[in-house]
Amino acid sequence: MTTVKEKQTIQEQxxxxxxxxxxxxxxxxxxxxxxxxxxxxxGYKESHSxxxxxxLMKAVVDGLIEPDEDFERSLELCLGCRACEPVCPSGVNxxxxxxxARDIIHQNKKHSLPARVVRKAxxxxxxxxxxxxxxxxxxxxxxxxxxxxxxxxxxxxxxLLPDQLAAMEKVLPDVPTMKEMKNRPTYLPAIAEKVHxxxxxxxxxxxxxxxxxxxATMKLLQKAGCEVVIPQNQACCGALHGHSGEKESAKxxxxxxxxxxxxLQVDFIITNAGGCGAFLVDYDHLLKEDPDWKDRARDFKKxxxxxxxxxxxVDFHKKVRLELPAQVITYQDSCHLRNGMxxxxxxxxxxxxxxxxxxxEMKEADRCCGSAGIYNIVExxxxxxxxxxxxxxxKATHATTIVTANPGCLLQMQLGIEREGLSSxxxxxxxxxxxxxxxx
Amino acid sequence: MLSNEVxxxxxxxxxxxxxxxxxxxxxxxxxxxxxxxxxxxxxxxSPRNSxxxxxxxxxxxxxxxxxxxxxxxxxxxxxxxxxxxGIVLLFKHMNQILEIDEENLTITVQPGVITLDLINKVEExxxxxxxxxxxxxxxxxxxxxxENSGGLRGLKYGVTRDYVIALEVVLPNGDIIRTGGKLxxxxxxxxxxxxxxxxEGTLAVITEATLKLIPMPETKQTMLALYQDLSAAANxxxxxxxxxxxxTTLEFLDQPTLKVVEEFAQIGLPTDVxxxxxxxxxxxxxxxxxxxxxxxxVCKQEKAVSIQxxxxxxxxxxxxxxxxxxxxxxxxxxxxxxxxxxTxxxxxxxxxxxxINEITExxxxxxxxxxxxxxGNLHPTCATDARNHEEMERVEKxxxxxxxxxxxxxxxxxxxHGVGAMKAPYLEWxxxxxxxxxxxxxxxxxxxxxxxxxxxxxAKDSKKRVVITK
Numbered sequence: 001m002t003t004v005k006e007k008q009t010i011q012e013q014x015x016x017x018x019x020x021x022x023x024x025x026x027x028x029x030x031x032x033x034x035x036x037x038x039x040x041x042x043g044y045k046e047s048h049s050x051x052x053x054x055x056l057m058k059a060v061v062d063g064l065i066e067p068d069e070d071f072e073r074s075l076e077l078c079l080g081c082r083a084c085e086p087v088c089p090s091g092v093n094x095x096x097x098x099x100x101a102r103d104i105i106h107q108n109k110k111h112s113l114p115a116r117v118v119r120k121a122x123x124x125x126x127x128x129x130x131x132x133x134x135x136x137x138x139x140x141x142x143x144x145x146x147x148x149x150x151x152x153x154x155x156x157x158x159x160l161l162p163d164q165l166a167a168m169e170k171v172l173p174d175v176p177t178m179k180e181m182k183n184r185p186t187y188l189p190a191i192a193e194k195v196h197x198x199x200x201x202x203x204x205x206x207x208x209x210x211x212x213x214x215x216a217t218m219k220l221l222q223k224a225g226c227e228v229v230i231p232q233n234q235a236c237c238g239a240l241h242g243h244s245g246e247k248e249s250a251k252x253x254x255x256x257x258x259x260x261x262x263x264l265q266v267d268f269i270i271t272n273a274g275g276c277g278a279f280l281v282d283y284d285h286l287l288k289e290d291p292d293w294k295d296r297a298r299d300f301k302k303x304x305x306x307x308x309x310x311x312x313x314v315d316f317h318k319k320v321r322l323e324l325p326a327q328v329i330t331y332q333d334s335c336h337l338r339n340g341m342x343x344x345x346x347x348x349x350x351x352x353x354x355x356x357x358x359x360x361e362m363k364e365a366d367r368c369c370g371s372a373g374i375y376n377i378v379e380x381x382x383x384x385x386x387x388x389x390x391x392x393x394x395k396a397t398h399a400t401t402i403v404t405a406n407p408g409c410l411l412q413m414q415l416g417i418e419r420e421g422l423s424s425x426x427x428x429x430x431x432x433x434x435x436x437x438x439x440x
Numbered sequence: 441m442l443s444n445e446v447x448x449x450x451x452x453x454x455x456x457x458x459x460x461x462x463x464x465x466x467x468x469x470x471x472x473x474x475x476x477x478x479x480x481x482x483x484x485x486s487p488r489n490s491x492x493x494x495x496x497x498x499x500x501x502x503x504x505x506x507x508x509x510x511x512x513x514x515x516x517x518x519x520x521x522x523x524x525x526g527i528v529l530l531f532k533h534m535n536q537i538l539e540i541d542e543e544n545l546t547i548t549v550q551p552g553v554i555t556l557d558l559i560n561k562v563e564e565x566x567x568x569x570x571x572x573x574x575x576x577x578x579x580x581x582x583x584x585x586x587e588n589s590g591g592l593r594g595l596k597y598g599v600t601r602d603y604v605i606a607l608e609v610v611l612p613n614g615d616i617i618r619t620g621g622k623l624x625x626x627x628x629x630x631x632x633x634x635x636x637x638x639x640e641g642t643l644a645v646i647t648e649a650t651l652k653l654i655p656m657p658e659t660k661q662t663m664l665a666l667y668q669d670l671s672a673a674a675n676x677x678x679x680x681x682x683x684x685x686x687x688t689t690l691e692f693l694d695q696p697t698l699k700v701v702e703e704f705a706q707i708g709l710p711t712d713v714x715x716x717x718x719x720x721x722x723x724x725x726x727x728x729x730x731x732x733x734x735x736x737x738v739c740k741q742e743k744a745v746s747i748q749x750x751x752x753x754x755x756x757x758x759x760x761x762x763x764x765x766x767x768x769x770x771x772x773x774x775x776x777x778x779x780x781x782x783t784x785x786x787x788x789x790x791x792x793x794x795x796i797n798e799i800t801e802x803x804x805x806x807x808x809x810x811x812x813x814x815x816g817n818l819h820p821t822c823a824t825d826a827r828n829h830e831e832m833e834r835v836e837k838x839x840x841x842x843x844x845x846x847x848x849x850x851x852x853x854x855x856x857h858g859v860g861a862m863k864a865p866y867l868e869w870x871x872x873x874x875x876x877x878x879x880x881x882x883x884x885x886x887x888x889x890x891x892x893x894x895x896x897x898x899a900k901d902s903k904k905r906v907v908i909t910k
């Protein structure tokens with residue numbers, strides 16, 4: 001529950017902090033509606049559409065309504081997939097409005113004690129600290145390798161967990177050992193003729209749980225003629241914080257990253273997770289009111305490139321022979337890679353270049369799979385509705401390999417495969433792993 | 441505010457799930473795509489069938505509660521803004537295609553069907569439903585019928601009205617009536633079908649419609665004619681028609697519109713020319729080819745600086761999509777976009793374009809003009825800021841002059857967007873007092889308690905006409 005006092009503060013903060021020009025920029029044409037997953041899946045409820053949410057934010061600013069539970073619900077149910085942005089002819093930056101609104105709500109609302117503990121643990125004690133991330137992933141590794149996992153599965157202990165978490169447990173990748181996670185390279189030479197010097201943004205989750213994909217990414221960069229530097233003092237991108245109403249922590253992480261990368265004299269900073277990349281290219285917005293950081297953030301942003309973009313730019317797929325055994329592959333867009341970083345054709349070009357495999361475009365590949373950061377845990381009901389819809393389209397392609405470009409999407413697609421009982425015939429992979437697999 | 445007694449009665453009709461009077465739900469149905477109009481309804485309801493609609497109307501008629509039927513809220517005349525409160529009716533449960541009749545070439549649908557879904561469904565069967573309002577990706581057929589929507593293909597194929605052949609409607613007293621049929625000919629009594637089309641929800645609630653389909657044209661070609669002179673572009677429009685060619689589409693975009701549309705769409709639209717005509721023809725290949733050549737010839741005679749034919753359907757589709765985004769793209773220029781819909785006989789289009797430019801200069805405004813030039817239907821759109829009251833006064837004056845000019849040229853105040861609440865004060869300019877009285881008599885016969893979308897079409901006060909002294 002939100003108290004009267006909290007509602008008042010939230011309302012005042014909306015007035016003071018929400019960008020009125022951006023709110024007015026929405027002229028309510030409704031062109032965003034058909035692209036919004038929650039609008040469609042909620043049975044065309046305007047309160048779960050971008051146009052509706054913007055109208056609600058404006059109404060709170062204007063004092064037409066008070067920020068009650070329904071209002072918060074409308075903003076919470078948003079995936080933040082930003083599919084509404086590329087189709088908006090007026091160019092409304094919906095993502096920015098959403099982040100600001102969520103930040104105001106979370107900073108001014110006293111969460112329940114358990115929620116407070118979890119939020120603090122996750123946002124402040126865990127993600128910003130790479131050693132603790134390693135520790136946690138290490139524990140998962142211990143769980144997987146020690147035999148506890150096998151035992152837990154046998155005893156049926158997992159049946160005690162909610163379905164969602166039980167399924168999640170199954171799809172976690174086999175995580176690396178502590179040793180593997182600690183001994184990370186800081187420099188790798190180009191293997192082919194050198195065309196670029198790049199830095200690699202390794203990410204918190206990607207450099208622990210998805211270490212294999214990070215290794216694959218660096219290998220691809222080397223083969224594409226890139227000399228790779230991996231600064232050790234880099235941090236989590238802060239996306240999780242930014243999207244969950246923890247803007248100040250996000251700013252701290254942004255500054256740490258800018259500092260870690262700005263003096264490396266590289267052509268590009270490469271990411272392999274759409275969710276991180278889209279947040280990194282938004283650092284200039286995040287730090288726009290900070291005179292010391294504004295310009296540095298802009299310089300940083302200009303260098304961010306997804307791995308698939310650079311590979312296409314240097315003609316990797318034309319120079320290196322890629323081949324796989326006969327199979328149908330399809331691609332599920334990472335919303336933030338597509339809508340935030342505007343990268344959509346590069347991954348497809350790479351996949352289409354793989355000899356032997358047949359690439360089939362999935363219908364509505366640009367619609368969110370329901371992963372959306374921690375959305376599939378906190379809003380699991382809507383998330384599963386979306387995942388089920390996604391699996392219908394995935395199955396219709398007859399693909400045996402579903403390719404994604406973001407860790408959250410990857411886990412979600414694996415969860416989808418598990419839920420459909422297809423794990424013996426269908427797999428989900430990160431694009432970099434498939435590319436490494438197909439190098440001849 | 442609804443009394444508890446009324447709320448109970450309404451809930452008993454549709455169940456709790458389909459009645460909502462929470463603050464948030466009322467707020468999100470307080471607007472449509474028209475700037476500067478917002479008003480909260482008392483509740484939002486989603487009936488599941490005609491019988492429920494009938495029961496709702498009976499209750500509303502008894503208690504004199506306003507009813508506002510709403511599709512996706514994309515109209516541009518404040519037609520679905522509940523200016524007098526009451527109940528907003530949604531059709532999310534009544535959204536089925538009931539039948540495609542390939543022998544009679546008709547489709548029967550419920551009002552909540554999305555226009556583009558309908559178009560795609562019939563095209564799968566080699567059939568064609570031409571009305572294509574710019575909002576068709578999300579607009580509903582019920583909304584299209586109530587607003588008599590037009591679109592890019594109106595020049596050759598007409599508007600929604602020309603395709604509605606039968607309706608099921610619920611009258612304010614709860615009577616459910618059927619009009620028309622799957623008939624090419626039908627003169628049994630008054631043509632109520634046509635009356636309800638474009639009635640903006642002020643007479644009855646449409647609960648089912650049968651639409652006429654036509655065979656899909658064999659081919660289609662698209663070209664752009666570029667001009668460095670606005671009048672030359674406008675003259676080309678009249679000349680093409682005078683040369684006895686009726687293209688499918690003949691759209692006009694001026695330079696300011698081209699610039700913002702290109703900024704959004706990024707498809708390489710020419711932004712260094714003063715105006716562009718987007719021209720399309722469909723039909724048998726040899727006729728399309730012949731007409732395209734002929735039109736290109738006319739455009740060149742009228743000083744088109746260049747003619748570009750779209751190389752593929754993808755390219756053509758990108759051009760059409762870009763054009764459809766024009767209105768919203770103009771919103772990039774300023775916080776508020778106010779557009780008009782003045783329409784003149786095709787022969788007068790050059791004069792109208794000229795007049796709009798003079799009026800823009802006179803009032804020192806930013807007005808982008810685009811629209812269905814071939815229909816004589818232009819959309820001068822003003823990029824302004826509703827917070828700037830002084831400028832808003834000038835905007836209003838400018839649009840009044842544009843209306844006045846359109847009427848003087850034998851035109852109308854709205855070609856396809858409807859009157860709604862937005863243009864109601866100006867309706868008398870077009871219809872005269874007697875015309876309004878005749879329409880009010882019809883309204884009164886159907887809806888004596890004025891519960892059907894009150895405050896729309898008929899204004900409490902008409903605007904005084906401006907006098908142009910030249």
